[in-house]
Amino acid sequence: MKAQPIASHFIDGEYVEDEDGAVIESLYPATGEVIARLHAATPAIIEKAIAAAKRAQPAWAAMSPTARGRILKRAAEIMRERNRELSELETLDTGKPIQETIVADPTSGADSFEFFGGVIAAGMNGSYIPLGSDFAYTKRVPLGVCVGIGAWNYPQQIACWKGAPALAAGNAMVFKPSENTPLGALKIAEILHEAGLPKGLYNVIQGDRNTGPLLVNHPDVAKVSLTGSVPTGRKVAAAAAGSLKHVTMELGGKSPLIVFEDADLESAIGGAMLGNFYSTGQVCSNGTRVFVQRKIKDQFLSRLKERTEKIIIGDPMDEATQLGPMVSFDQRQKVLSYIDKGKAEGATLITGGGIPNHVTSNNGSGEGYYVQPTVFADVTDDMVIAREEIFGPVMCVLDFDDEAEVIARANATEFGLSAGVFTADLSRGHRVVDQLEAGTLWINTYNLCPVEIPFGGSKQSGFGRENSLAALEHYSELKTVYVGMGKVEAPY
Numbered sequence: 001m002k003a004q005p006i007a008s009h010f011i012d013g014e015y016v017e018d019e020d021g022a023v024i025e026s027l028y029p030a031t032g033e034v035i036a037r038l039h040a041a042t043p044a045i046i047e048k049a050i051a052a053a054k055r056a057q058p059a060w061a062a063m064s065p066t067a068r069g070r071i072l073k074r075a076a077e078i079m080r081e082r083n084r085e086l087s088e089l090e091t092l093d094t095g096k097p098i099q100e101t102i103v104a105d106p107t108s109g110a111d112s113f114e115f116f117g118g119v120i121a122a123g124m125n126g127s128y129i130p131l132g133s134d135f136a137y138t139k140r141v142p143l144g145v146c147v148g149i150g151a152w153n154y155p156q157q158i159a160c161w162k163g164a165p166a167l168a169a170g171n172a173m174v175f176k177p178s179e180n181t182p183l184g185a186l187k188i189a190e191i192l193h194e195a196g197l198p199k200g201l202y203n204v205i206q207g208d209r210n211t212g213p214l215l216v217n218h219p220d221v222a223k224v225s226l227t228g229s230v231p232t233g234r235k236v237a238a239a240a241a242g243s244l245k246h247v248t249m250e251l252g253g254k255s256p257l258i259v260f261e262d263a264d265l266e267s268a269i270g271g272a273m274l275g276n277f278y279s280t281g282q283v284c285s286n287g288t289r290v291f292v293q294r295k296i297k298d299q300f301l302s303r304l305k306e307r308t309e310k311i312i313i314g315d316p317m318d319e320a321t322q323l324g325p326m327v328s329f330d331q332r333q334k335v336l337s338y339i340d341k342g343k344a345e346g347a348t349l350i351t352g353g354g355i356p357n358h359v360t361s362n363n364g365s366g367e368g369y370y371v372q373p374t375v376f377a378d379v380t381d382d383m384v385i386a387r388e389e390i391f392g393p394v395m396c397v398l399d400f401d402d403e404a405e406v407i408a409r410a411n412a413t414e415f416g417l418s419a420g421v422f423t424a425d426l427s428r429g430h431r432v433v434d435q436l437e438a439g440t441l442w443i444n445t446y447n448l449c450p451v452e453i454p455f456g457g458s459k460q461s462g463f464g465r466e467n468s469l470a471a472l473e474h475y476s477e478l479k480t481v482y483v484g485m486g487k488v489e490a491p492y
Contacts, residue, residue, distance in 0.1 A: 001028060001035055003092050003183055008038035008206045009045055010189040012052035013199030018045050024179050024206055029095030029325040030316050030368040038182050041205040046174075046214050049203040053145045053172035054220050056200030061142045061170035065120035072117030072164060074195035079110035079188075086187060088317070090156050093181040095325040095369065096279050097316045108451070109160030109188065112467070115451040116168035123472035124169065126479075133485050140476040142170030143246055144222040147215045149236070150185065151227040152178035152327050153282040159185040161451075162225045163192070163202055165471035171223075172201045176215060179208045180327050216240055223247065223475065227284075229389075230415075230460050248464030248474050250284070250456055252389045253417030255438065256410035257287030257446060258400075261295045263422035264444075269304050271422060271446040272395065277311065277373045278447065280324055281393035282331075285418035285455075287446055289379075289386055290397045291406050297399055301377055304397075305351045308373050313356050325369040326392060332369040335392030339374055342385040347376040347396070381409055389415070403432065411437045416459030420446045439465075 003026070007015035021039035028035045041049070060068070079086060086106035091098050096105070116123075126138035148162035155177050166173045177185040185204045192202045205211070212232075216224050216239045223246035226236050233251040240247045257275055259268045275287035292300045316324040326332040332355075339353055352374030371392055379386050379396040386396050400406040410419065419438040421429050429443040439457040442448065449455050454465040464474045 001031075001033060001092065003089060004036045005038070005183060005186050008182075009041060009049070010186050010204040011045070011049045012203065013193050016045065016048070018042050021045065021206070022208070024182060024208070026093070026182055027328070028092055029327050032329070032367050032369070035092055036183060038206050040179070040207045041176075041211050043214060045205055046211070046218070049174045049205050050145060050218055050220050052200035053174055053203055056198055057142070057144055057170070057172040060167075060172065060198060060201055065124060068168060068170070069117035069120045071192075071196045072113045072168060075192050075197070076110040076114035076117065078191045078195055079106050079113070082191075083107060083110075086156060086184070089187060090184055091316045091324075093155055093183045094152065094327055095316055097321040097324045099319050099321060100279060105154060105156050108157045111451045112160040112164040116164040116472070119469060119472075120168045123469045124476065131482075134483060135485070136480060136482045138478055138480050140169070140472070141479050142476055144171060145220055146171045146173045146223040146225065146475065147221050148173055148175040149212055149215070149224065149226045149228065150175065150177045151284075152180040153279060153284070155181040156184035156188060158227050159188045159204075161466050163188065165466075166225075166475045167197070167201060169472050169475040171475055174203045174205060174215065174221075176205055176207050176211055179206065182206050212236065213239060216245070217243070219243065221245060225464070226250070233462060246474070246477075248456075248466070249462035250464075250466060251417070251460065251462040252284050252391070253286070253415045253457065253461050254289060254387065254389050254413050255285060255287045255415065255418040255420070256289045256291055256436070257420040258291045258406055258410060258422070258432065259293065259296070259300065260421070260423040260425070260428065261293040262424040264424065265296065265299065265303065267444065268422040269300065269307060271420065272304065273307065275420065275446040276395040277308070277323060277393045280326055280371070281335075282327060282391055283447065285440060285447055285449075287418065287420050288390065288394070288396060289410070290395055291400045291410065292397055294399045294401055297377075297397075301350055301375075301397065304375060308351050308375060311373050313370060313372070323373060323393065326371055327369070329369055331392070332371055335371050335390055335394060338385055338388070338390045338392070339394060342376045342379070342383065342394070342396075345383045345385070346378075347383060347385065348378040350375040350377050350397075352393070381412065387413070403428065407432060407435050411435075414460040415457070417457035417461035418442075
């Protein structure tokens with residue numbers, strides 16, 4: 001199975017190769033097979049991409065919002081027409097089941113292009129301020145060259161979530177996908193230019209941890225948008241601060257999902273499973289600390305075990321498969337080490353806890369980076385598995401007695417990305433989410449992130465927002481103009 005792109009990078013409207021860059025092997029997580037070999041960007045490639053973006057951006061910014069929007073909406077149409085092809089590529093890139101990618105990955109990217117293509121004019125509007133005989137007005141203006149640094153869990157979605165608002169606001173973008181998932185962003189760039197995007201406005205370069213600093217520290221870059229881990233976010237934010245660049249950080253979490261005794265049990269369990277096992281648990285907003293009110297704990301765990309053990313693990317290209325492998329061998333080993341810590345700390349293993357005995361992969365080898373969906377109960381707040389982000393299919397169930405207690409415990413973390421509440425009492429639902437320290441919250445559902453609503457975190461989970469009109473504010477800045485209508489009087 002091969003997915004070799006034309007070349008490693010897409011710059012100034014065309015594929016570009018530079019074999020002097022370090023080799024990046026793209027592996028299919030279900031088998032460990034090498035499906036593509038690419039090269040990391042050399043300094044020359046980085047300069048070429050940023051120069052192309054800088055050259056193209058002013059003319060793009062000068063176009064009318066309607067004209068820019070027309071191109072973005074056409075890109076959305078092409079993505080939908082090719083959803084199957086893009087979904088299969090996303091599955092090869094990430095190992096996520098085709099059952100997921102076909103409904104959640106390219107489609108959400110297309111939604112982003114369509115949304116921002118349609119709201120540019122409204123989102124970039126300014127205001128008129130009367131000042132007696134004088135007046136002032138404000139306008140939103142683009143920042144210039146923006147850098148996007150993507151994560152490996154939703155590579156196509158992230159390429160679009162960053163690219164769409166950046167382009168809509170009149171910027172150019174240089175996007176670096178994760179070295180673990182290098183393929184999808186190249187297709188996004190292809191589609192944008194097929195849709196009519198002028199050359200140089202959306203460039204994709206490959207790279208690893210050595211590439212990011214070269215982008216972040218470049219003097220021609222005005223903004224950096226990162227999706228990644230908290231440690232990486234701290235490094236990028238510190239580097240960007242040196243030249244006062246605009247920054248958006250969408251980082252990790254250890255989010256609480258609170259289930260009160262009056263909740264609809266099946267819905268709450270479904271929400272907890274989606275918030276821990278979807279995308280093999282590799283979702284930054286996952287509700288990995290599931291607080292269950294003590295009265296329903298046994299019932300919750302019994303039904304959760306039953307439903308979890310019915311999850312179909314297998315070949316990601318089989319539409320019946322519900323859980324695929326981890327993205328890489330290293331990530332699987334990291335998750336397995338956390339499972340070992342949970343056992344050693346005395347948490348009760350309800351189900352899972354290891355590697356599946358047999359997984360039928362597409363080459364019949366049974367190889368791949370699989371981990372069983374795992375549930376721990378009797379987890380306490382001080383356990384490592386309750387404090388650190390695991391980023392795998394590992395759910396921690398914690399007991400609680402009353403509302404005030406669970407709110408305090410839910411907030412006792414450095415993270416603040418997401419949170420959820422399941423309850424039949426909507427007054428309580430609103431009261432609780434108002435007190436939870438997180439940027440994105442749900443009541444009686446979990447992990448739904450339509451492009452119409454802002455997504456982002458607080459505390460160590462980052463700052464800035466992706467999606468919605470709020471994203472346009474993070475890819476533009478406000479310019480204020482005072483207009484004097486009379487003569488200027490001075491005391492000297």
